[in-house]
Amino acid sequence: MSSGTKKHARPAPVRKKGAWTPWVYLAPALVVLAGLLVYPIYQLGLISFLEYTQAQVSGGVPATFQGFANYAHLFGDSQFWDVTLATVVFAAACVLSTLAVGCTLAVLLTRVRAVPRLALMLAALGAWATPGITGSTVWVFLFDPDFGPVNKILVWLGLSGFEDYSWTYDRYSAFALVLFEVVWCSFPFVMVTVYAGIKAIPSEVLEAAALDGASNWRIWRGVMAPMLRPILVVVTIQSIIWDFKVFTQIFVMTDGGGIAGQNLTLNVYAYQKAFASSQYSLGSAIGVVMLLMLLGVTLVYLRLLRRQGEEL
Amino acid sequence: MSFPRISLRVRRPWRLAAEATALVVAALVAFPLYWMVLSAFKPEGEIQSTEPRPWTASPSLDSFRRVFQQEDFGRYFLNSLYVAVVVVVVSALIAFLAATAVTRFRFRFRTTLLIMFLVAQMVPIEALTIPMFFLMRDLGQTVPQVGLNTLGSLMLPHIAFSLPFAIWMLRGFVKAVPQSLEEAAYIDGASRSRFLWQILFPLVLPGLVATSVFSFIGAWNDFLFAKSFIISATENSTLPMALLVFFKDEGNDWGGIMAASTVMTIPVLVFFVFVQRRLVSGLGGAVKD
Numbered sequence: 001m002s003s004g005t006k007k008h009a010r011p012a013p014v015r016k017k018g019a020w021t022p023w024v025y026l027a028p029a030l031v032v033l034a035g036l037l038v039y040p041i042y043q044l045g046l047i048s049f050l051e052y053t054q055a056q057v058s059g060g061v062p063a064t065f066q067g068f069a070n071y072a073h074l075f076g077d078s079q080f081w082d083v084t085l086a087t088v089v090f091a092a093a094c095v096l097s098t099l100a101v102g103c104t105l106a107v108l109l110t111r112v113r114a115v116p117r118l119a120l121m122l123a124a125l126g127a128w129a130t131p132g133i134t135g136s137t138v139w140v141f142l143f144d145p146d147f148g149p150v151n152k153i154l155v156w157l158g159l160s161g162f163e164d165y166s167w168t169y170d171r172y173s174a175f176a177l178v179l180f181e182v183v184w185c186s187f188p189f190v191m192v193t194v195y196a197g198i199k200a201i202p203s204e205v206l207e208a209a210a211l212d213g214a215s216n217w218r219i220w221r222g223v224m225a226p227m228l229r230p231i232l233v234v235v236t237i238q239s240i241i242w243d244f245k246v247f248t249q250i251f252v253m254t255d256g257g258g259i260a261g262q263n264l265t266l267n268v269y270a271y272q273k274a275f276a277s278s279q280y281s282l283g284s285a286i287g288v289v290m291l292l293m294l295l296g297v298t299l300v301y302l303r304l305l306r307r308q309g310e311e312l
Numbered sequence: 313m314s315f316p317r318i319s320l321r322v323r324r325p326w327r328l329a330a331e332a333t334a335l336v337v338a339a340l341v342a343f344p345l346y347w348m349v350l351s352a353f354k355p356e357g358e359i360q361s362t363e364p365r366p367w368t369a370s371p372s373l374d375s376f377r378r379v380f381q382q383e384d385f386g387r388y389f390l391n392s393l394y395v396a397v398v399v400v401v402v403s404a405l406i407a408f409l410a411a412t413a414v415t416r417f418r419f420r421f422r423t424t425l426l427i428m429f430l431v432a433q434m435v436p437i438e439a440l441t442i443p444m445f446f447l448m449r450d451l452g453q454t455v456p457q458v459g460l461n462t463l464g465s466l467m468l469p470h471i472a473f474s475l476p477f478a479i480w481m482l483r484g485f486v487k488a489v490p491q492s493l494e495e496a497a498y499i500d501g502a503s504r505s506r507f508l509w510q511i512l513f514p515l516v517l518p519g520l521v522a523t524s525v526f527s528f529i530g531a532w533n534d535f536l537f538a539k540s541f542i543i544s545a546t547e548n549s550t551l552p553m554a555l556l557v558f559f560k561d562e563g564n565d566w567g568g569i570m571a572a573s574t575v576m577t578i579p580v581l582v583f584f585v586f587v588q589r590r591l592v593s594g595l596g597g598a599v600k601d
Contacts, residue, residue: 021504025413026425028406029475036447036472037432043443108334111327116334123341129584130345131533133552134573138348141566149347149364184344245436247536252556267438274442275540287439298434302427 041291048284057280070285079261080269080286087244087265090175094243097183099236102190107220109195124188132185136252139181143167168254171262178249178263186242190235197231198224230308237301244294247271266290348577351570352376359567375567379575387547388554389575392532395463395550399470399531400524406471407478408486408520412512414479415486416494432476437469441540444469448541461545466537474527481526485519486512522587529580551576 048070055061074080105124109117127135143150145166154162168174201224209219225232247267254263257272264272266286274283351359353371358364379385414422414429445460448468452459458468489512497507535552542548555576558568 019419022413022417022419022422025409025417029410029479032406032472033432033475036444036468037435037440040440040443040447041435043446044440047442105334105337108330108337111330112334113327113331116331116338119338120334120341123338125584125588126345126581127341129529129581130577131529131552131580133533133535133555134348134577135344137555137569137573138344141351141570142344142347144566146362147360147364147566149366152364184341241434245438247438248533251536267436270439271441271536280442283442287436287442290436290439294434294436295431298431302430 044284044287044291047281048288050281052281052284054278057278066281070281074282074285074289083261083264083266083269084289086175086263087267090179090265091240091243091246093175094179094182094186094246095236095239097179098186098190098239098243099232101183102187102235103194103232105187105191106194106198109191110198121192124191127184128188128192130185132248133252135181135185136249139177139184140168140253143177169259171258174254174258174263178246178253181249181253182243182246186239190239193231193235194228197228201227233301233304233308237297237304240297241294244290244297345577348570348573351566352574354567356567359570375571376575378565378568379571384547385551385554385572385575388549388551391463391548392551392576393579395466395470396528396531398467399474400527402467403471403474403478403527404520404524407475407482407523408513408516410475410479411482411486412508415483429476429479433480435473437473438536440469441536444537445540460541461543461548463548465541466531466534466550469537470527470531470534474530477526478523481523482516482519485516485523489515525583525587528583532576532580 049066049068050056050063051066051069052063056063105120109120112120130138142148145151145164151162151165154165165173167177205223205227206219209223214222245267246265250257250263250265250268251271256276257264257268261269261272267290270283270286270290272283273279273286347366350366350368352375353373354368354375355370355372356374358368359375414426448458448460448465452462452465455464456462458464493511494507497511502511533552534550535556538550538553542550542553551572555569555572558565558572
């Protein structure tokens with residue numbers, strides 16, 4: 001990878017005098033990351049193998065090694081599987097909706113003149129900038145059964161079933177509500193990135209395809225999609241990582257995981273296990289499971305990057 | 313050669329339809345924010361009304377007054393701002409140095425490090441709340457400034473969590489400064505640190521600001537660490553906690569919630585508008601093939 005630079009006549013100023021310089025520059029970052037990221041991850045793994053409850057935290061009882069007992073307990077719990085399934089399905093729904101909305105609007109942006117484009121860009125920028133917690137409160141208020149405008153509009157449209165309908169009571173409508181908010185605040189990233197990608201495609205290529213009589217769908221499938229592939233990979237992976245980890249929205253909108261934990265996802269589940277019921281080792285084990293799942297996604301990502309010949 | 317002409321004729325109504333759609337979608341996307349600000353200015357009676365209207369005849373500052381006076385909101389606001397600013401400045405400086413190292417030098421383990429920075433972005437930070445809690449508790453015994461219940465315990469984790477992405481994104485900006493400039497500086501007798509701080513740093517600064525928006529949002533948004541680490545010292549609470557105060561069992565104070573949400577959203581919005589141009593180009597750099 002670095003063969004190009006090695007051929008240079010004199011990499012000397014970098015090599016000879018200051019071979020340590022990059023490490024000096026890197027030192028603060030490495031110290032911070034080692035202490036506050038790597039070490040906590042190590043601890044997370046460690047706690048997941050111990051018996052660690054309130055007695056060990058404040059009672060001074062020594063923590064005992066449990067082997068895989070915590071994991072066995074977790075895997076034997078039907079709620080864990082239920083929550084894992086819900087997490088995967090919910091994340092998948094969020095990713096697909098975000099990508100569909102983001103890509104559609106990116107294409108739409110290329111078809112309109114400056115004023116509508118600016119309006120849509122500004123609105124999207126506003127949604128993007130809204131902090132997760134305020135976004136959550138606003139969406140809950142919009143769908144409030146008593147004072148929210150959404151139910152009123154739905155009833156006005158003739159859907160009388162939404163009279164006083166509580167969105168957070170039913171499991172699926174609660175998940176849907178969270179999904180709306182997640183899509184709302186994450187589609188702008190996809191839209192802006194894909195739009196930039198489309199703009200980077202030489203217009204001659206598209207014109208040539210149009211001249212050959214290709215339909216819009218054919219142009220998208222045959223010309224744009226392949227050229228946008230690298231960008232689509234990045235936004236897909238980013239969306240998976242973000243949506244798999246959704247915490248704030250679930251926690252705020254469904255009040256910590258919904259009625260009887262019906263809206264728990266792994267992230268919130270781990271938190272509730274650890275801090276609500278003081279089962280720190282079970283919470284850590286859930287965290288480790290999540291970490292491993294995301295690591296799998298990361299490896300796929302690195303593979304795809306490498307296949308594209310990305311130079312890091 | 314009739315194809316282009318046909319497609320041109322078809323295009324006009326299609327474009328108008330597309331523009332109408334774009335405007336409707338823009339209105340829909342902006343609606344939640346509009347509703348938030350509107351509700352914040354509505355008088356109490358209109359918010360708790362079963363017939364919500366998309367306008368208000370008598371805007372009032374009552375909700376904002378309630379937010380700022382009763383709940384010690386100003387203090388929480390300053391706490392949040394303080395935490396976010398420290399996180400932004402510290403992580404920007406550290407990330408600048410690290411990004412310089414990985415883009416302007418060739419050394420062993422460089423690629424390995426870059427991959428590690430990438431992997432580090434995937435770590436679900438919420439999952440680390442548990443070990444972080446113990447780490448802050450133990451650290452607090454030796455360094456009281458960062459123990460539980462302090463603002464320091466909120467700064468440290470966010471500095472760490474914002475670093476990998478900041479380094480990743482800054483690479484593009486640091487790389488963009490031409491190599492010849494560096495050589496010219498050395499020929500003119502500039503020392504390495506002089507080049508770093510007086511030439512490279514000002515050139516990268518706009519990119520640094522754009523990158524900072526993400527560290528800012530991370531710290532500004534956080535309510536999990538605030539909820540878990542600030543247990544008894546409520547004077548060290550942050551904005552999100554103050555917002556959640558208005559959720560009450562006997563009925564939420566929606567006016568207060570919306571006013572507090574508005575106050576919390578505005579700084580991020582301003583920051584975003586300020587850096588959006590650089591942000592998009594920076595993302596292009598970070599995301600680029």
